[in-house]
Amino acid sequence: MSTKTNRVFVARLLGLDVFDPLGDRLGRLRDAVVLDYGPAKPPLVVGLVVEVPGKKRVFVPMTRVTSINAGQIICTGLVNLRRFEQRGAETLVVAEMFDRRVTLADGSGDATILDIGMEQSRDGDWYVSQLFVRRGYSSSPLRSLRRNETLIVDWQEAFQGARHEPQAAATFVASHEDLKPADFAEALHEMTQKRRLEVASELQDDRLADVLQELPDDDQVQILTSLDAERAAVVLEEMDPDDAADLLAELPEEQKEELLQLMEPDEAKDVRRLLEYEENTAGSMMTPVPVILPPEATVAEALAHVRREELTPALASAIFVCRPPLETPTGKYLGVVHIQQLLRYPPPEALGNIVDSDLEPVLDQTDVSDVARTLATYNLNALAVVNRAGRLVGAVTVDDVLDHLLPDDWRAQDDSPVIGGGRVG
Template structure:
């Protein structure tokens, strides 16, 4: 980037695509890595934490960044694909610096960090944080202060080097508000336990429920354990019943019963019903909240139900036609109507007249291989689970089947999507060539170790 280039606020870099010289997207920005320096000297921006297609987070040094423009980062095309590991002397901008309470040196007033700006130094390849955008007044994650905002020089504030307790999270969340739950879960997983708890506390119940469903089991238990019991019960109610039941099943019996007692009776009953089944069976995999309609409902009624934006694509793929009652366990299960069939028939058509009753539904004790075979044989994305009396108990979706067939640590494992070696074995961190500053460690770049070109060269 040319000397005198305008400063860039870091909030504009969250999730930005990273492109190689050929114009191919190779990663997305997930954080920035800086090194604090002694005195009031601005921190040096060492590089970016970038997430490649396999969800591996790598370090992209600023020496490999050739431009930041129009919402994109341009690189030389050479990537070191070893997993990023934070060093003791480094700080993550999104994860550790945003939302901090710092002090204005001139007045001694405490302010909250909303954003930071970075700028390339003239005639050099180095970048540093030069300005801090702050808000006066006390505003936490649950309320937005109306205090004055201002932009000051880095040297005009102190407090970034101190461990902060009770750090807010609203601005960190704002940078990732467009992320899918699975991607936000990946962000949380890579934060410190302290920061993870703060971000979880700042999320609303529905958003936190969606994110918890995508986190590894250890993270789920850790976050749930740090919530107030009443809120933990509310979050469990907001989760998909099968995921909530799986999480409850991992808790000590005393904690599980206490949370169930705080839940709404109907939700607690669903949880107990699901936990009664073996984990790797259709009953243990199913959700108790499929779309259920009576046979005299119309196609228009069915389409209105599947338009619900809170439904996953798999849950919205079909409806289940049953006699009353409509809540699981239902009356007699009559059959399924697939989404495509709903699009082919007039809105006034009764769903009872277009049901598919050819496929045998799953029994609640059907083992995981049987369930997987059903999906593979009939190209289904969801399937009904029906008991011996013919009542619909719930529905299994293909994502739940995959979740239980993959290794336990699949959420923490990067998969080689293009069939090539990821180059991680025996590689060294991508390093910058340069001297240490004030005796502190700095990433160096020798331009060789463990590198691969993003364009495959």
């Protein structure tokens, strides 16, 4: 193995493109994986975490890395494109070591890790050799002027007889607050169970609800059951009713009923109604709270409703026109107005004048395969669901259908091509 420099700092490499020997781009560097042997020996860098197209993260062993410099990383040989899963003895540098607090061996107090330098030894292995730290609180008044000073120290100078603290879960949450719920969920899924629960406990209720909806069923149940019952009920209230119902359906009957009792009655009512439907029917996957307006409502009013931030793009694409009452189950269902129609008519126009009554809704007992076929046939993002009395009971969106058609473990499923060999060990 050769490299232009035998020492590099991880933070400076993040986001760099990773190429194969022919110059084809594999992805971007997102993290490094080390094995921590304790204070007696510096951690061994065993590989890199690379994000390939599709936002999937894969493991590239250091034995396959031939060049690391400020502009790119080159690997050779055969790389396994199986999704990276962290093993028990492994530590992620960026996710778990950045912001970790250590005690400096010179007695000057605590410091926070900002970056980690790794160095290639003569035998070709890579080790963590240096830390870039910010000095924190010092118990010695003579050293108080050094607070917030940044410096580079050797690994032994920070870890010999030092106190090791993992990256605070609150710090991880704060540093990843801009991630979309689906991307945050992916990061959470790749953590160990203990770490996953620590991070989840630091999330605000609404943020946790958004992230839970993007996780595999097992992770959802694990996190929800780790919360005290009152907080779990609040998080369920923040979730979309169909997602909350799907999650509750995975719990034992006694625990499910306890949480429903703790939820606000109006929220629990919608969820209970969804739980009554058989699995894989339109009723079981619909949302009971789409945008519903009377025929007298104007285009201007409809546009104001679909601007609501909490609406998904799919739900915001359609306004369902019904006779009062407007809460599901509504009065008689009259038809749908698509958002494109709203943009073609003047603001004072009544929805009853432009409603599409030719597009047939589906019954709440319709099988998911028939719902998918209707969405595909008419190129729809959302479809009305009615009961046998012709009353609107909800709407099914294209993302709801995809969640039910894909395998249960689709978020963690590995179906990507493999180029040659894989991870060793």
